[in-house]
Amino acid sequence: MQQNKPSISVLEAIGTPNAILHSFGMTVYDSAKAVVQENKPIIIDFNGVRNLTSAFLHASVGNLITLNPASSNLITITGLTNPQWQEKVQDAIALALDPKKRDAIEHEINELFSE
Amino acid sequence: MEYTFSGELKTDLVGFKKLMHLYHIISKYKGSTLKLNFGKVNFFDANMSAILLAMLQKLEMDNRNKIVIDYNQIDANCDILRRNGFISHMQKNGEQVHDQRKSTVPLKTFKATQADDFVTYIENDFLNHRGLDGHLTEPVIGKIKESYLEIFSNVELHSETSRPLYTCGQYYPTKREFKFTVVDVGVGFLTNISKKDKSISTYEAAINWAIQGNSTKKGKTKGGTGLINILKYCRASKGEFHIISGDCYWRFTGTEIEKNTMIKYFCGTTVHLIFRY
Numbered sequence: 084m085q086q087n088k089p090s091i092s093v094l095e096a097i098g099t100p101n102a103i104l105h106s107f108g109m110t111v112y113d114s115a116k117a118v119v120q121e122n123k124p125i126i127i128d129f130n131g132v133r134n135l136t137s138a139f140l141h142a143s144v145g146n147l148i149t150l151n152p153a154s155s156n157l158i159t160i161t162g163l164t165n166p167q168w169q170e171k172v173q174d175a176i177a178l179a180l181d182p183k184k185r186d187a188i189e190h191e192i193n194e195l196f197s198e
Numbered sequence: 199m200e201y202t203f204s205g206e207l208k209t210d211l212v213g214f215k216k217l218m219h220l221y222h223i224i225s226k227y228k229g230s231t232l233k234l235n236f237g238k239v240n241f242f243d244a245n246m247s248a249i250l251l252a253m254l255q256k257l258e259m260d261n262r263n264k265i266v267i268d269y270n271q272i273d274a275n276c277d278i279l280r281r282n283g284f285i286s287h288m289q290k291n292g293e294q295v296h297d298q299r300k301s302t303v304p305l306k307t308f309k310a311t312q313a314d315d316f317v318t319y320i321e322n323d324f325l326n327h328r329g330l331d332g333h334l335t336e337p338v339i340g341k342i343k344e345s346y347l348e349i350f351s352n353v354e355l356h357s358e359t360s361r362p363l364y365t366c367g368q369y370y371p372t373k374r375e376f377k378f379t380v381v382d383v384g385v386g387f388l389t390n391i392s393k394k395d396k397s398i399s400t401y402e403a404a405i406n407w408a409i410q411g412n413s414t415k416k417g418k419t420k421g422g423t424g425l426i427n428i429l430k431y432c433r434a435s436k437g438e439f440h441i442i443s444g445d446c447y448w449r450f451t452g453t454e455i456e457k458n459t460m461i462k463y464f465c466g467t468t469v470h471l472i473f474r475y
Contacts, residue, residue, distance in 0.1 A: 134344075138352065
């Protein structure tokens with residue numbers, strides 16, 4: 084089934100293996116927006132990406148997730164070579180679906196300084 | 199008009215205030231020739247030249263001032279500023295500097311469009327520097343790199359300036375210290391953060407807010423500023439972490455947080471990281 088989904092290569096979309104800028108993320112968002120708005124599935128492929136920031140993920144995946152309630156089921160992420168990136172993607176999705184999740188980050192820093 | 203630096207210029211509150219004093223004295227002049235005298239300097243942390251260059255280029259552009267420096271004084275008293283590329287930046291000659299002693303991370307400027315160049319600098323010049331060799335694990339290197347890339351992405355998004363990001367570092371082998379500084383000359387933390395959260399009305403509160411993993415990114419989602427990972431690393435390694443924005447000099451000493459309010463301040467945000475091992 085996955086082969087039938089339209090796919091966006093992040094590397095090709097932004098022209099660099101460094102997916103670090105919000106503006107790069109918006110480029111991917113703009114490329115995928117129409118497909119997601121039509122409730123069609125889409126693959127976002129990170130193959131070839133060397134560096135990835137939350138700024139990029141929030142602008143791309145995060146904003147796509149907020150387009151409509153079904154978005155999280157429409158978007159398939161592939162090619163995440165760094166195991167920690169999966170966590171970053173999940174964070175971006177979680178924050179998009181539930182802004183209250185960011186309270187966990189605040190809790191984390193509070194824990195850091197509580198003896 | 200001539201301004202004379204004297205004594206030591208270190209990566210601390212006093213050093214920053216010395217640079218601020220310079221900035222506020224000479225920012226009163228417009229269309230003038232201003233001479234900087236380094237004849238009485240006896241110590242200058244190379245990484246602090248990132249702030250100095252940011253200030254001087256701002257004064258040159260905004261006030262149309264011409265900055266004149268006797269480079270012989272620098273060679274005599276603080277040649278680190280030749281070895282790290284400060285002089286070539288001031289002379290605008292594009293000369294590639296080679297620090298034979300390999301104790302500096304070169305002074306560089308990066309516009310938001312230079313993402314790939316910034317990544318190369320962080321990977322090769324900073325994190326691959328001999329001063330850090332063998333002292334950081336691969337996961338820590340990954341986290342620190344990630345943090346600076348987040349900082350870079352925040353500059354693109356929040357600083358509201360076309361001016362570049364300034365970076366520089368210095369390694370002290372005998373003291374087992376490595377200092378790295380990043381400066382942006384944008385609007386600083388408070389302007390954007392207070393738009394998002396009306397209860398944030400001071401620079402100190404804005405820095406706290408930013409460190410807690412919040413950011414002011416556009417759109418419906420929020421992310422981190424990258425600062426928390428650096429802070430965690432410093433907490434674990436007893437390193438220092440300084441953030442200067444507006445009138446607030448925020449410093450994690452390795453064990454505790456200190457905050458100082460300054461009377462005068464420079465635009466944008468400065469971040470110092472001091473590794474100790």
